[in-house]
Amino acid sequence: MSRCTAPSDVRQRGRADVASPGAAMRGAVVGAVVVALAGIGAPADAAPGPTPTEPVVSGAVVNSGKDVIVGITHDVAFPVTVTGADDSGLSFVDVDLKGPHGGFYTTDAFCETATACTTAFTVNAHPAPGSDDPVDLANANAGTWKVDALVDTHDGDSVFAPGVASFGLKRAARLTVNAAPEPVAKGATITVTGKLVRANWDTYRYAGYTGQAVKLQFRPKDSDTYTTVATVNTNSTGNLHAKVKAAKDGYWRWNFAGTTTTGPAKAAGDYVDVR
Template identity: 40%
Template sequence: MSRTMWNAAVATGAAAVFAGVATVPAGAAEGGVSFSRVSFNKGKPIVVGVQEEVEVHATFRMTTTRKYKYGPTVVPYRGKLSSTDTLHSAVITSDCHVVNKAKGICDFEEWVYIDPRNLDFGNEDAGTWRTAAELAIVVGGGDIDDMNIPLQVQRATRVTVNAAPEPVVKGRTITVTGKVTRANWDTHTYQGYAGRTVSLQFKADGASSYTTVKKVTSGSTGSLRTTVKAAKSGTWRWNYYGNPTAGAKASTGDHVVVRPASS
């Protein structure tokens, strides 16, 4: 989304300048620059809420013997490389960590910031993006390459839980309620997420992990409700596994003590 404001990348790392004594390495892009070893958010989806700026970490390698102005940067993009929308409010690139000075090989770290409060950011920005690597060259313009790495940008979800009564007699009914909501980037609020399949999970006292007991579909306001028989003490939670445009999220746990039935 380079809708002007999003193009304001801040590359603060000092640009490394290599003497042009080596030939352009094999596989270099048309601008005499090649990028490799790109890792963006460790391949995980980028989940964005409604208020908090998100910091995304990236690493990459660049090979060039050309003198450049600043950067380089690796960012999410959509559209064509020649006329692209990029997704960031700011980018900070580290100094060059020299791998091979003669060949102009550098490793970089990068921090990309995405602020959902930006006026150009909206619900339409959820979904699949691609990764572009770019460098501004002192003479001859610049170089921008599609790294062929897809990125999922997702709206954050929230999930709540309440299990009652607490405590409960063994064999009686426990009612588990909750709600799943999703970030609305247009209104900067969380709204009920209807029609979602959410797993009710239980972890018995002394157990190390949760087990899915049943699955429930959220109502028109995102509400969740079901009943189970009380068998043993433990913790109940709801777990939503997400989708391409909405992040995965589990609720906190609600512990219920199950007491023996009176003889």
């Protein structure tokens, strides 16, 4: 972190320089007693002022609660909103994102309200224009990332909240599907093939994703709902292969749920006419 939270004893000393309302009241009470003895009425005691509170960070939301999924061609921008409270209101936030194998991003911003501060991040895993050098991410950085937040308040206090949130920064995946023959006789065999690939942030290409469980799903022509028919593992090159019986007209697709390092993917349904 480029900045750190001021120690609590420093903040306390700063506040101690302000004259205590209670001390002033004690002086007023003594004076009032003397006046009362002389037969003159005394003024009523005033209530002490509110005690300042320490700032708190209550949480953070990354990318509206969704994983950040990055391919190999485009920048991906997403917000991080830190929320908290202070009697003077939040004024400024410094946010660090920390990931596996040294992954790191940082940015800061003024708070848009007294209780919320939103920063914007942009990440990518493609070469810089006219260069073969990577701009940001490597494959080893994919996985679970943590959020650290340092928030300043309008009255000069600050609070540091390490690990206030976490999120998945994942490699993008793609799926294809082909169901054949088309058309097909009812009761005959349909062969459904496809391929699962994912972004390689080291080579800036998509490559087959090996040994992954992928669901084969079917949706009848007159329905909006897909049903899982089988689960098939990808081979050494990411290819998929399954054989099913033709029962009715409808759409076939592959559906991959994703992993801790790779985002989900669904193939567009391939329609088969059963006669």
